């Protein structure tokens with residue numbers, strides 16, 4: 416047995432913290448202010464570093480990462496991004512998607528993340544080789560990152576024309592190939608409520624969890640989230656359902672936000688807030704008192720909803736500036752939703768793992784020995800400085816070390 420002893424570091428609160436990680440069981444076996452070195456310990460000096468729960472990306476699009484040059488979106492509007500993507504996607508190849516997605520996962524690992532949920536568009540005009548490439552990456556990187564693949568069944572999904580029928584057939588094939596979840600973006604469809612129910616029905620019939628892009632628009636009258644709550648309850652998918660974005664919820668009055676938040680908590684639906692992409696896409700054409708485009712995070716937390724955060728889009732037509740770094744997403748969540756740094760990192764780590772249905776990795780004894788170490792005196796300074804000086808541990812093994820050396824000249 417080899418154990419890894421992480422010495423010299425501090426916890427999120429700045430107090431001394433020493434961890435012993437077991438790479439056989441893949442769990443934390445000791446956590447204390449100090450621990451005596453044992454013969455089996457491989458000591459890792461973490462002086463100057465904060466030891467944090469590892470990052471978990473709840474929502475990215477690996478098929479799209481790095482395509483901004485091939486699928487430009489000059490307007491920056493969401494629906495123009497959708498059109499740009501659907502125009503570009505038929506030209507994608509397995510090898511291209513596989514290479515870009517693998518590179519993105521490795522950047523995630525280096526930045527302190529060992530779990531990633533990726534949506535992948537499934538549509539009549541998109542070859543399933545795109546999905547197959549991301550599924551292959553899921554298997555290839557399993558030693559360093561847990562990847563979940565969502566079949567993002569792409570509108571239109573309502574009606575009986577040929578494209579609709581062909582897309583549903585493609586969705587069935589995507590699930591046959593091994594996609595882990597059902598996904599979709601009902602607010603972009605002609606009948607969002609019908610689209611929600613059709614997607615939830617598919618997840619229930621396949622006995623799969625579901626993660627929908629919900630109400631990704633500022634219009635407060637967009638309420639497909641309520642239809643989602645009803646459908647999830649009716650189909651018994653509570654605890655296995657995620658609502659991503661929920662932008663319109665942030666535009667509704669306090670009483671409606673609260674009532675919806677209580678229903679989400681009761682239904683067991685997690686919410687994923689995605690400030691990087693929503694700040695980029697939302698609020699265009701509203702130059703006065705421009706809204707932030709981020710959901711009602713504090714109200715959701717107060718109601719007991721699991722709230723996670725992530726990047727969504729990375730250097731693609733939906734967001735040219737998204738990053739494979741949850742420190743970046745957590746910073747933006749804290750700034751836009753007025754969370755404390757500790758709350759924001761929880762959304763990017765422990766809460767995100769809960770939303771993904773993964774075992775806890777919260778640095779307590781018995782939890783997964785996936786640990787993120789980053790330069791700083793506590794979690795606040797770590798997020799403020801966002802240093803590249805980081806270590807990532809996966810199942811008790813050190814899988815990435817970035818050391819920054821600076822010299823004044």
Ligand SMILES: [Zn+2]
Nearest residue numbers: 474534628727
């Ligand atoms: Zn998305």
